Amino acid sequence: MKILVPIKRVASLDDEFELRDDGRDVDPDFCEYDLNEFDEYSLEAAVELKERAGEGVVEVVAVTVDTQDGDEILRKALAKGADRAIRIWDESLAESDQIAVARVIAKAVEHEKPGLVFCGAQSADHGHAQTGIAVAGLLGWAHAAVVSGLSYEPGAPVATIDRELEGGLVQKLSIETPAVLTIQLGINKPRYASLRSIKQANAKPIEVLSPAEIGLDPAQTGLAGSLSRVRRMYIPERGRSVMIEGAPAEQAARLLEIVKEVNG
Amino acid sequence: MIPIGIEQHAVTRILFQDFAPWMVIVFYAYACAAVGVFAWGVYVQLRKYLAGRHAGRIDWARIGGRIADTLRMVLSQRTVRRRDAAAGWLHTGIFYGFVLLFIGTSTITLQEDILAPLFKIHFWYGDFYLLFKLVLNVAGFALLAGVIYMMYRRGWLRPPKLDYTRPDRQKTDSDWSRERYRIEDWAFLWTLSLIGLTGFLLSATRMVWLEQDPAVWDTRWWAPVAAAIATLLKAAGLDPAGAADLRMLLWWGHGILALTFIALIPYTKAKHIVTAVVSWLIRDRAPVARLPLGDLEGQRIGFKEVKDVDSRYLLQADACTKCGRCHEACPARAAGYPLSPRDLVLTLREHANQQLGEIIPLSTSAGPISLIGDGEAQIRAETLWACRQCGACTEICPVAVEHVPLINMLRRTLVDEGELDPALQKTLGAVAKSGNSFNESRRKRARWTKELPFEIKDARKEPVDILWFVGDYASFDPRSQKVSRAFAKILHEAGVDFGILYDDETTAGNDIRRVGEEGLFQQLANGVIETLGQCKFDRIVTTDPHTFNTLKNEYPQLGGVYKVDHASAYLRELLATGKIKLARKLDYRAAYHDPCHLGRLNKEYEAPRSVLAETGATLIELRRNKDNSFCCGGGGGRVWVPDPPGVSKVSEIRAREVAEIEGLDALIVNCPKCMTMLEDAVKTTGNEGRFRVLEMTELLAEAMEFTPRSDTPNVVEAV
Ligand code: SF4
Numbered sequence: 001m002k003i004l005v006p007i008k009r010v011a012s013l014d015d016e017f018e019l020r021d022d023g024r025d026v027d028p029d030f031c032e033y034d035l036n037e038f039d040e041y042s043l044e045a046a047v048e049l050k051e052r053a054g055e056g057v058v059e060v061v062a063v064t065v066d067t068q069d070g071d072e073i074l075r076k077a078l079a080k081g082a083d084r085a086i087r088i089w090d091e092s093l094a095e096s097d098q099i100a101v102a103r104v105i106a107k108a109v110e111h112e113k114p115g116l117v118f119c120g121a122q123s124a125d126h127g128h129a130q131t132g133i134a135v136a137g138l139l140g141w142a143h144a145a146v147v148s149g150l151s152y153e154p155g156a157p158v159a160t161i162d163r164e165l166e167g168g169l170v171q172k173l174s175i176e177t178p179a180v181l182t183i184q185l186g187i188n189k190p191r192y193a194s195l196r197s198i199k200q201a202n203a204k205p206i207e208v209l210s211p212a213e214i215g216l217d218p219a220q221t222g223l224a225g226s227l228s229r230v231r232r233m234y235i236p237e238r239g240r241s242v243m244i245e246g247a248p249a250e251q252a253a254r255l256l257e258i259v260k261e262v263n264g
Numbered sequence: 265m266i267p268i269g270i271e272q273h274a275v276t277r278i279l280f281q282d283f284a285p286w287m288v289i290v291f292y293a294y295a296c297a298a299v300g301v302f303a304w305g306v307y308v309q310l311r312k313y314l315a316g317r318h319a320g321r322i323d324w325a326r327i328g329g330r331i332a333d334t335l336r337m338v339l340s341q342r343t344v345r346r347r348d349a350a351a352g353w354l355h356t357g358i359f360y361g362f363v364l365l366f367i368g369t370s371t372i373t374l375q376e377d378i379l380a381p382l383f384k385i386h387f388w389y390g391d392f393y394l395l396f397k398l399v400l401n402v403a404g405f406a407l408l409a410g411v412i413y414m415m416y417r418r419g420w421l422r423p424p425k426l427d428y429t430r431p432d433r434q435k436t437d438s439d440w441s442r443e444r445y446r447i448e449d450w451a452f453l454w455t456l457s458l459i460g461l462t463g464f465l466l467s468a469t470r471m472v473w474l475e476q477d478p479a480v481w482d483t484r485w486w487a488p489v490a491a492a493i494a495t496l497l498k499a500a501g502l503d504p505a506g507a508a509d510l511r512m513l514l515w516w517g518h519g520i521l522a523l524t525f526i527a528l529i530p531y532t533k534a535k536h537i538v539t540a541v542v543s544w545l546i547r548d549r550a551p552v553a554r555l556p557l558g559d560l561e562g563q564r565i566g567f568k569e570v571k572d573v574d575s576r577y578l579l580q581a582d583a584c585t586k587c588g589r590c591h592e593a594c595p596a597r598a599a600g601y602p603l604s605p606r607d608l609v610l611t612l613r614e615h616a617n618q619q620l621g622e623i624i625p626l627s628t629s630a631g632p633i634s635l636i637g638d639g640e641a642q643i644r645a646e647t648l649w650a651c652r653q654c655g656a657c658t659e660i661c662p663v664a665v666e667h668v669p670l671i672n673m674l675r676r677t678l679v680d681e682g683e684l685d686p687a688l689q690k691t692l693g694a695v696a697k698s699g700n701s702f703n704e705s706r707r708k709r710a711r712w713t714k715e716l717p718f719e720i721k722d723a724r725k726e727p728v729d730i731l732w733f734v735g736d737y738a739s740f741d742p743r744s745q746k747v748s749r750a751f752a753k754i755l756h757e758a759g760v761d762f763g764i765l766y767d768d769e770t771t772a773g774n775d776i777r778r779v780g781e782e783g784l785f786q787q788l789a790n791g792v793i794e795t796l797g798q799c800k801f802d803r804i805v806t807t808d809p810h811t812f813n814t815l816k817n818e819y820p821q822l823g824g825v826y827k828v829d830h831a832s833a834y835l836r837e838l839l840a841t842g843k844i845k846l847a848r849k850l851d852y853r854a855a856y857h858d859p860c861h862l863g864r865l866n867k868e869y870e871a872p873r874s875v876l877a878e879t880g881a882t883l884i885e886l887r888r889n890k891d892n893s894f895c896c897g898g899g900g901g902r903v904w905v906p907d908p909p910g911v912s913k914v915s916e917i918r919a920r921e922v923a924e925i926e927g928l929d930a931l932i933v934n935c936p937k938c939m940t941m942l943e944d945a946v947k948t949t950g951n952e953g954r955f956r957v958l959e960m961t962e963l964l965a966e967a968m969e970f971t972p973r974s975d976t977p978n979v980v981e982a983v
């Protein structure tokens with residue numbers, strides 16, 4: 001059987017950064033990019049299933065919707081044990097929102113026909129936590145979000161999963177396959193991808209598909225297919241703290257002044 | 265020498281006197297069998313070692329020097345006496361006793377079985393024989409005394425390092441106590457002592473038996489110990505007839521014991537007689553400072569199963585005598601981590617024996633078992649991760665076991681398989697992305713220089729005499745930044761032409777390599793070599809011993825050959841040439857903590873001590889100093905991994921050791937990582953305020969008493 005693992009390249013910010021000229025995103029110069037932390041866990045869950053099942057039973061396919069820059073995380077996924085890597089891109093996908101991306105992934109699922117799809121519970125940068133569930137919705141598959149435990153015999157019609165609820169409660173449920181699971185942090189211990197294994201993964205091919213090749217209608221993706229659009233990114237003005245200097249008496253006097261000011 | 269009236273040829277020993285022919289045949293048959301068993305054992309062990317990799321990798325170029333060095337070590341028994349003089353001296357007695365007895369017995373065989381029958385040459389009589397007896401008597405006595413002391417030591421003194429219970433196992437594990445070794449040790453000691461005892465008794469009964477023969481009786485005091493025993497035996501009423509019977513019994517007992525001992529050498533701890541010597545002969549001169557260069561393209565980067573392990577380590581595992589010196593020195597073991605270098609080496613031994621055969625050769629065709637795992641005869645991952653790569657074990661091992669590269673090669677497998685602590689994964693990820701372990705942007709690397717009243721040259725843009733490789737901690741850690749500024753001011757004050765690499769410096773990768781991430785290390789090193797290749801400088805100086813170590817010892821493996829100095833040596837030089845002028849003498853009582861990477865790994869003990877002396881401070885040596893310095897706990901990447909709850913910290917053990925000193929003003933460290941670890945430990949052990957923790961550089965800055973110059977208003981900030 002096959003497990004499809006959609007992964008995302010996410011940005012992490014420097015403590016000092018600047019915004020892009022159009023004000024709709026951070027200037028990439030101030031970002032470091034890496035594999036989404038949540039996807040480390042979903043990928044590990046898939047690779048663990050594969051390793052437990054023994055040679056040739058489970059195939060793990062990592063997929064990302066990204067420009068060529070996404071190759072880096074696909075290599076990492078290959079280094080960590082994915083068997084194949086697919087990148088879907090052309091210009092028509094630029095500016096896709098999370099649901100439009102879900103449409104691309106849903107098509108990829110139809111194309112690859114996996115038995116399970118493991119997504120990260122959310123992305124570490126934008127954090128919508130929607131893509132995975134939207135994929136399930138588009139496919140009409142069973143789904144469970146924020147999965148913190150999983151037991152599954154590859155090929156079986158049902159998987160048993162745990163979900164953590166409020167107050168330390170654990171919900172155990174069985175879910176029919178095919179299914180989409182979004183995986184929570186801590187479900188496993190993701191392995192490290194050594195530099196050597198990443199280098200070795202460089203030798204493996206990355207399959208690059210265009211949206212048309214998997215049967216996507218351009219109207220469904222990109223700006224045209226997105227119902228939401230980033231208008232602006234900014235840091236809201238916040239009440240700044242003030243350091244009161246001077247001798248204790250002076251400080252007290254100033255403090256009193258401020259209290260009076262605030263109380264009006 | 266020989267009393268008048270006795271013919272020279274009469275003074276000898278007729279070996280098989282009064283033996284029936286069948287007895288001689290039985291003896292020779294047994295001797296041949298013993299030699300056969302011995303030879304088989306040698307074959308099985310050799311086959312085992314050769315199953316490893318790189319068996320042929322021997323440094324032939326310096327073989328002459330190596331042999332001379334090995335002879336010196338063996339004959340002086342120097343390494344056995346280190347840190348355990350009593351046991352060492354008695355081992356020296358056993359060694360010489362054994363060697364002389366062995367040579368003596370061999371000369372008998374030489375005459376009886378080779379020279380006499382083939383060439384009719386006899387030399388074993390007369391004066392020579394008497395001297396021979398004397399020498400062997402002394403040798404036997406030394407052997408026996410040594411062995412009896414060892415029994416006393418094991419049975420009554422019981423030093424903790426000889427306790428075989430394992431920190432890397434739970435009490436409930438079946439292999440927790442290694443009982444087999446304890447039994448083997450005692451069997452070994454008893455056998456040796458019985459061989460010695462029966463030898464003396466045999467000689468003594470022979471004297472009583474042949475007391476009528478003046479060639480025997482009148483020369484008896486040439487064998488003083490045996491003669492004394494003979495006197496006692498006679499006094500106890502032994503007559504020549506009884507002595508004849510007893511002699512026959514003892515003869516067989518002694519002969520069979522000795523032959524059996526020889527037969528069993530390759531299978532028991534006695535094999536260290538050979539393996540220890542070979543281990544020393546092929547030893548690496550800098551096993552800790554320069555780790556093996558990994559082949560990134562190879563099928564495996566580290567050791568995973570026994571056949572990946574270099575032959576040298578398989579041999580070393582058999583050379584280990586379980587002396588426990590490494591066990592005693594290991595800081596991780598002392599702090600209660602599941603690691604003992606001794607037990608790790610013994611586990612390798614057991615694993616190799618189990619996989620390849622110890623008595624009967626085995627083949628691993630059934631599918632090799634991983635050397636790393638939780639089973640018996642497997643090394644646990646947690647054991648490997650507990651190591652600080654501090655080299656205390658390898659330093660003290662009398663038989664040149666190289667634990668540090670062995671552990672590192674096993675870690676490389678864990679890293680390659682991705683099995684490492686999440687905190688460590690984060691750090692390695694950060695280093696891969698941003699070139700430093702602080703996960704800071706490259707742009708911020710030289711920000712610590714902003715507060716300096718002068719600008720440091722950019723070595724990328726202009727030639728400098730001294731290229732200062734700052735290192736991660738000295739660049740980003742706020743406490744160490746102060747030290748960096750102090751060092752900058754000293755160099756500035758001394759008028760040194762120096763520069764740094766600014767944003768283009770990355771970590772040199774010493775600790776990345778020690779974690780076992782060889783691929784990342786090589787990438788970093790190649791990057792640094794490229795950057796340095798574009799700069800013009802005379803030599804590199806760094807305050808960080810880790811950086812110093814890898815630049816100096818490991819970069820040449822990748823083609824980066826530089827003149828590298830640690831700051832302490834450079835400061836000593838500046839003091840000696842008068843470039844640094846001290847404004848005042850400090851009257852501190854100061855203790856100096858030798859950093860592993862400067863001291864043990866690079867043998868630089870004197871430079872920091874002489875700088876310290878120059879400042880006027882009085883040096884109080886710590887209990888464990890120089891080659892026996894106790895790691896701060898931050899080596900081998902452990903500085904990035906939080907200590908688990910429930911174990912004491914390595915750094916706290918050291919801090920307590922420092923705090924034992926009465927009236928201490930300052931603990932002087934000489935490494936940014938030591939600073940981080942020990943300053944913290946001084947606080948957590950409740951010793952904050954009792955003494956200061958200062959870097960060597962800061963101490964010197966205090967003695968230089970930087971006075972504010974007109975253009976440098978706040979220059980004393982570091983002080
Ligand atoms: S290098 Fe240090 S920590 Fe590691 S085993 Fe040897 S003594 Fe112990």
Ligand code: SF4
Pocket residue numbers: 583584585586587588589590591605606609657660661662663664665
């Ligand atoms: S490895 Fe060396 S130091 Fe350690 S117990 Fe064996 S012989 Fe002694």
